[in-house]
Amino acid sequence: MTDPLPVAFYARPTVTVARELLGKVLVRRWPRRPPTHARIVEVEAYLGVRDAASHARRGPTPRSAIMFGPPGRLYVYLIYGMHHCMNFVTETDGVAGAVLIRAAQLVNSQADPRALSGPGKVCAGLGIELRHKGLDLTTEGTLYVADDGEKPRIGASSRIGVDYAGTWSKRRLRFFIRGNAAVSGPRPRV
């Protein structure tokens, strides 16, 4: 459970990676305190250049270029001037794709079960900012993902906050653990 998922896990179709990330454990290691563990309960798949909702839709730009690079890296961006969002790069090197981590639930904690409910809160709670963009998720470093054998029941819906993306806004590319209290939004939409 302590080993980081290998690059082969990320080097697959984005939807596959998104669904399989549900139930996995995010491990955040800090300079001088014990690691934080949080189970991933909600994600969204962003499919690359053809996906009108993806940051990769206009080809590689200074911000989005990392989505075109090798899988298993962290893509962090700032939204609305004040919140960070974390994504994991997927697909093979040269093909854009990423999974947005929308919600997680702290493990072994008496904390509020909704403390990491929302992409901005995930980053705030785990102390992830722009400077972490590009870090390698496949080594036992600042941030990685581990498998503790959890096999959740998965639900799907359209993605949140991408109404501008035309028909792509309706694609069911949001995946979440059914019935989990930390899933964000008013409630799982359709």
Added chain:
DNA sequence: CAGCGGATGTGCT
């Protein structure tokens, strides 16, 4: 529960 403002990087004009 709808409405709204905060504060800034990003990418197009």
Added chain:
DNA sequence: GCACATCCGCTGG
């Protein structure tokens, strides 16, 4: 130069 963004906490009804 400028409109807008993969959000969230607070307000008033």
